[in-house]
Amino acid sequence: MKLIFELGVEGRGMTLMPECDVPEYQLPEERSEALHLPHVSENELTRHYTALCKRIHGVNDGFYPLGSCTMKYNPKIDEDMAALPGFTQLHPLQPIETAQGALEALHTLGAELGEVFGMDAVTFQPAAGAHGEFTGVLLIKAYHTDRGDTARTKIIVPDSAHGTNPATAAMCGFQVINIPSGVDGCVDLDALRAAVGPDTAGLMLTNPNTVGIFDKNILEITKIIHDAGGLCYYDGANLNAVMGVVRPGDMGFDCIHSNLHKTFATPHGGGGPGAGAVGCKEFLKKYMPGPLVVKKDGKYGFAYPEKSIGRVKMFYGNFDVVVRALTYVLTLGKSGIREAAMNAVLNANYMRVRLKDTFTMAYDEICMHEFVMSLVDLHKETGVSALDLAKGMLDFGLHPPTMYFPLIVHEALMIEPCETESKETMDEVCGIYCKLFELAHSDPETLHTAPHSTPVRRLDEVGAARNMVLRYQFA
Amino acid sequence: MNIPAELKYSKSHEWVKMDGDVAVIGISDFAQDALGDVVFINLPAEGDSVTAGESFGDVESVKAVSDVICPVSGTICEVNEALADAPETLNSDPYGAWIIKVSPVTDTEALLDAAAYEAHCAQEG
Numbered sequence: 041m042k043l044i045f046e047l048g049v050e051g052r053g054m055t056l057m058p059e060c061d062v063p064e065y066q067l068p069e070e071r072s073e074a075l076h077l078p079h080v081s082e083n084e085l086t087r088h089y090t091a092l093c094k095r096i097h098g099v100n101d102g103f104y105p106l107g108s109c110t111m112k113y114n115p116k117i118d119e120d121m122a123a124l125p126g127f128t129q130l131h132p133l134q135p136i137e138t139a140q141g142a143l144e145a146l147h148t149l150g151a152e153l154g155e156v157f158g159m160d161a162v163t164f165q166p167a168a169g170a171h172g173e174f175t176g177v178l179l180i181k182a183y184h185t186d187r188g189d190t191a192r193t194k195i196i197v198p199d200s201a202h203g204t205n206p207a208t209a210a211m212c213g214f215q216v217i218n219i220p221s222g223v224d225g226c227v228d229l230d231a232l233r234a235a236v237g238p239d240t241a242g243l244m245l246t247n248p249n250t251v252g253i254f255d256k257n258i259l260e261i262t263k264i265i266h267d268a269g270g271l272c273y274y275d276g277a278n279l280n281a282v283m284g285v286v287r288p289g290d291m292g293f294d295c296i297h298s299n300l301h302k303t304f305a306t307p308h309g310g311g312g313p314g315a316g317a318v319g320c321k322e323f324l325k326k327y328m329p330g331p332l333v334v335k336k337d338g339k340y341g342f343a344y345p346e347k348s349i350g351r352v353k354m355f356y357g358n359f360d361v362v363v364r365a366l367t368y369v370l371t372l373g374k375s376g377i378r379e380a381a382m383n384a385v386l387n388a389n390y391m392r393v394r395l396k397d398t399f400t401m402a403y404d405e406i407c408m409h410e411f412v413m414s415l416v417d418l419h420k421e422t423g424v425s426a427l428d429l430a431k432g433m434l435d436f437g438l439h440p441p442t443m444y445f446p447l448i449v450h451e452a453l454m455i456e457p458c459e460t461e462s463k464e465t466m467d468e469v470c471g472i473y474c475k476l477f478e479l480a481h482s483d484p485e486t487l488h489t490a491p492h493s494t495p496v497r498r499l500d501e502v503g504a505a506r507n508m509v510l511r512y513q514f515a
Numbered sequence: 516m517n518i519p520a521e522l523k524y525s526k527s528h529e530w531v532k533m534d535g536d537v538a539v540i541g542i543s544d545f546a547q548d549a550l551g552d553v554v555f556i557n558l559p560a561e562g563d564s565v566t567a568g569e570s571f572g573d574v575e576s577v578k579a580v581s582d583v584i585c586p587v588s589g590t591i592c593e594v595n596e597a598l599a600d601a602p603e604t605l606n607s608d609p610y611g612a613w614i615i616k617v618s619p620v621t622d623t624e625a626l627l628d629a630a631a632y633e634a635h636c637a638q639e640g
Contacts, residue, residue: 203580444578450549501577505554506603 041095044088045512048080076514095495097439098309103461103469107410107442107454108202108250110280110302111309112384117371118305118364127363132355136341143340146356147333149317149366156369156377157276157296158289159319164300164357165329169277171352172297172316173208173244175329178349179295179320180242180271181212182327186347192241192270198227200251200446202277205244214241221448225251225403227261236268246275247291248282248408250446252388252454262292271295271324279303280458281385281409284378295320304365315361329353383459384409387466391457394470398477402449410456412449419451424480424487426451431498432479434491436472516636517544519610523623524632525586530610531626537618538587542574545636547609550576553602559615563591567622571615574605586626589617 104111130142150162166172184192195209196217206216219235222228243265248254262272274288276298283303288296300315301308308314329352331342385408392411402412415426430440442454457466480487523531528546532539555575565571570582593616604612
């Protein structure tokens with residue numbers, strides 16, 4: 041298929057700009073060559089993107105159980121609200137008296153999410169999850185530095201963590217201390233006690249963890265860190281399992297990020313825009329990125345926290361994502377948020393139990409919003425790997441689960457159905473998974489060469505990683 | 516699976532060849548098979564000190580990034596820089612593609628011989 045740059049002819053295009061009604065101005069530095077813009081008609085443009093649309097798989101196409109990514113269905117009313125002209129026509133520099141509604145949206149969502157998180161202040165500046173982690177860990181750093189405690193140089197991260205956690209700690213200038221998980225996938229308390237000390241700046245933890253299990257020792261874990269003088273950071277990647285049921289703040293966490301694009305149902309998977317809202321307890325509020333929205337005498341305005349770490353993104357973050365998340369939160373309400381989390385957990389357990397007699401579960405116990413299967417035995421018996429099975433799913437029009445993660449489970453498939461799937465869909469999917477399991481025994485070759493019916497066959501992932509082509513080469 | 520009898524091994528799947536007072540270190544056939552196709556290696560620098568049981572670099576495959584754990588302690592006296600441009604040799608020739616050489620060497624007590632390592636691999640599946 042041709043790229044947009046290879047379509048159309050020189051000079052063809054669409055007049056999108058209205059006639060200029062202000063004096064022309066020459067930029068001080070001229071470009072040495074013209075911008076490479078597509079030269080296509082509106083018709084060609086529409087057909088190009090429609091063709092692309094037909095070749096991809098999104099939540100609007102079918103089941104998308106990508107573990108740890110919370111690919112839930114995004115209600116269309118969220119899009120309607122984000123498309124209101126009052127929001128889309130805003131300029132970030134216009135006087136705040138004329139943007140009171142937008143500030144109210146930020147303020148309202150901050151208060152609502154503060155309630156869900158169990159936190160006292162929320163910022164929407166971070167553009168996505170890892171950016172939120174970075175912001176949260178900078179708050180921890182600012183807290184220690186402000187107290188003159190410069191000996192705290194280490195952040196503890198369990199080995200089941202998302203790769204972004206150790207990367208975040210390193211980016212913030214901390215040394216990463218990796219601690220092993222126990223056989224139950226939870227934090228090994230003895231290893232944690234042995235790891236903490238006067239050099240502990242904090243802990244980064246996801247709960248439920250990456251194997252979909254709620255760490256029953258969570259209060260003990262956060263106490264061990266606090267007793268050592270460190271702070272606790274909650275990676276909200278798995279918040280969908282517990283929102284409205286338990287609050288990270290009540291588990292003993294001091295700050296948190298939440299991927300609004302996952303838990304609060306805004307579109308994701310295409311590279312953004314996302315939003316990594318960061319919440320913190322009152323004692324960290326003075327370090328938050330500025331500005332924060334405040335309400336005074338019935339009017340909304342901006343205020344900079346006293347010892348702010350500074351901006352982490354221009355203006356107010358990805359505001360359109362905030363509007364979608366606000367719509368989601370307000371349409372579900374307090375009981376709906378809780379119900380969504382409980383149905384996410386129920387769906388995961390339904391699929392887990394349907395599949396556990398056929399597949400080997402990495403942890404054979406009640407899970408939260410996702411569960412992990414290990415295909416080590418199947419691989420040994422039939423030569424069919426988790427990758428092969430995942431590729432086989434494509435031929436049935438299903439998006440595969442997350443593969444080979446978490447790293448502590450070999451030949452892992454990690455399944456997160458989300459609350460928005462029906463029993464009928466899950467029944468059908470479980471049937472297909474079992475059919476593929478049988479196929480692995482009866483005709484492994486078909487799975488080694490899958491997929492067969494997709495626009496492209498098995499991609500050369502090794503070649504793509506070793507010889508990266510990251511931009512289009514113009515002639 | 517290829518487990519040369521003359522080498523020593525660690526439980527984290529690195530091999531060690533003692534060459535006088537120099538330890539030559541790489542990753543085992545089991546390790547490269549479990550990793551899948553290696554696309555990148557993060558090498559340490561000559562002169563770095565290494566500690567048995569601690570990471571001295573990492574390898575990235577299409578599946579994941581994994582630490583390479585040093586099976587002995589000492590100082591790195593040579594790094595196989597050629598791996599940076601050809602990380603795939605870790606897959607095609609795991610026992611030829613050494614990663615670092617360490618000298619002088621201490622903390623070798625926990626190393627396994629080929630038979631013990633083979634038993635360890637069988638256990639890990």
